[in-house]
Amino acid sequence: NAGVTQTPKFRILKIGQSMTLQCTQDMNHNYMYWYRQDPGMGLKLIYYSVGAGITDKGEVPNGYNVSRSTTEDFPLRLELAAPSQTSVYFCASRGTVSGEAFFGQGTRLTVV
Amino acid sequence: RKEVEQDPGPFNVPEGATVAFNCTYSNSASQSFFWYRQDCRKEPKLLMSVYSSGNEDGRFTAQLNRASQYISLLIRDSKLSDSATYLCVVKGDGSSNTGKLIFGQGTTLQVKP
Numbered sequence: 001n002a003g004v005t006q007t008p009k010f011r012i013l014k015i016g017q018s019m020t021l022q023c024t025q026d027m028n029h030n031y032m033y034w035y036r037q038d039p040g041m042g043l044k045l046i047y048y049s050v051g052a053g054i055t056d057k058g059e060v061p062n063g064y065n066v067s068r069s070t071t072e073d074f075p076l077r078l079e080l081a082a083p084s085q086t087s088v089y090f091c092a093s094r095g096t097v098s099g100e101a102f103f104g105q106g107t108r109l110t111v112v
Numbered sequence: 113r114k115e116v117e118q119d120p121g122p123f124n125v126p127e128g129a130t131v132a133f134n135c136t137y138s139n140s141a142s143q144s145f146f147w148y149r150q151d152c153r154k155e156p157k158l159l160m161s162v163y164s165s166g167n168e169d170g171r172f173t174a175q176l177n178r179a180s181q182y183i184s185l186l187i188r189d190s191k192l193s194d195s196a197t198y199l200c201v202v203k204g205d206g207s208s209n210t211g212k213l214i215f216g217q218g219t220t221l222q223v224k225p
Binding site: 031033035040041042043044045048049050056058059090092094099100101103104105 | 115120144155156158199201211216
C-alpha cells in the first residue's frame with residue numbers, strides 16, 4: 001500500500017540549476033496537487049490537476065511547470081532554481097468525491 | 113485578502129483543557145471544508161470533514177457558519193498527543209472546476225502536562 005510516493009526526499013540545488021520532483025500515486029485518483037510549505041507557514045498550492053492531460057495553476061505557480069500524461073504521475077519541474085524556492089514540497093492526491101487528500105512524505109529542497 | 117485565514121497561535125494549554133480554533137474563508141462559493149492535522153516535519157493528514165449541520169468525532173467537534181464564512185474546531189479534554197498544527201482546508205471555488213484545495217496557514221497547539 002504505497003499511496004503517494006515522492007522522490008527525492010532531500011535535494012540541494014545551486015542557483016540556476018533545474019530539477020524535477022517526482023510524484024506517483026497508486027490509488028487511481030483523478031486529482032493531484034503540488035504544494036510548497038515554508039517554515040512556520042501553511043501549504044501554498046502551486047499547481048493541480050483534475051485528470052490526465054489537464055493541469056491548472058494554483059496560488060504560486062511562477063517558476064514551476066507540471067505535466068500529467070498519466071493518472072499515476074504528476075512531476076513538478078523547476079527550470080531555473082532560485083533561493084526563494086527553498087521549501088518543503090508536498091504532492092497529494094484525492095478521489096473524485098472525497099475531500100480527503102493523501103500526501104507524500106515531502107521533498108526538502110534547498111537552493112544555494 | 114488570503115483565501116483561508118487562521119490565527120497561527122501558538123495555543124499553549126494544559127492537559128484536559130478545551131480549546132477552539134477558528135478559520136475564515138473569502139470565497140462564498142466554496143463547497144467543502146475540512147480540518148487536517150500536521151505533526152512536526154510530517155505530511156498533513158485528514159482529521160475530519162466539516163458538515164453544515166456540525167459534526168463530532170470523539171473529543172473533536174467541527175462547525176461551519178456559511179453566512180459568516182467561518183469554520184471552527186473544538187477540542188475537549190486535550191491530550192499531550194493533540195500537540196500539532198491544525199490546518200483549515202477549503203475545497204472548490206464556485207467554478208465548474210471543483211479541484212482546488214486551499215490550505216490555511218495552520219494553528220499550532222501545544223498541550224502541556
